[in-house]
Amino acid sequence: MITSGYGDIIREGLWNNNPGLVQLLGLCPLLAISGTVVNALGLGLATIATLVISNTLVSLLREHVRPEIRIPVYVLIIASAVTAIELVMNAWFHGLFLVLGIFIPLIVTNCAIIGRAEAFASRNSVPRAAVDGLAMGVGFTGVLVAIGALREIVGQGSLLDNAHLLFGEWGRDLRIEIFPQEHGFLLALLPPGAFLAMGLLIAVKNLIDARLEGRAAPSATTEPTAPAPSQS
8 A cells, every 4th residue: 555645645646747747648638629728627627527536436445346357347437437427517518518529438548547546546545545536637637728728829819718618608708818819820729739739848847847856956965964983
């Protein structure tokens, strides 16, 4: 059983082992549906709910599932959670449900979800598994939203376009127009733009990590060392 604290679990999900920037898992929705912030946030929230539910149920059942059938059981749990989330979105966020389309049921095939069930939830208690699912989901959603914001701003000069699909009628007032849409860079809205945005985010993360390591190295070398014992 892993004995890391809750703070370590959160840091792993949000930064150190982010499923989008480090593990590079679930790239299909990252690159396909992240054309706007609203699309990215909608899919991200569905992924968070799936991770929390599946991690919690896997942790609850971990001592009652035979090792030989654990993977099919995990897939069944994840598929059930995704089906319930899909029905909720169809009922309460029908417009967004139509926009996201096939990418909602495709959450079942997201390697990050089955990976957390196998690597963490099946070996830890329910609270720790739930926190891990939440941290990984928020980290994944953060990457989705960052890519969506970058592509939406560069591609069509707006932010939070079609927010009413997620927030209701009052969401129409959330749209921010930065410059006219006809001046947008079309490449940002196409699949190559998603790859470019993803590469930029990975480069920024690597740069930040390198600077943090560079700051930590001098402080480690300047720590005073204990004097050697004198020999008579």
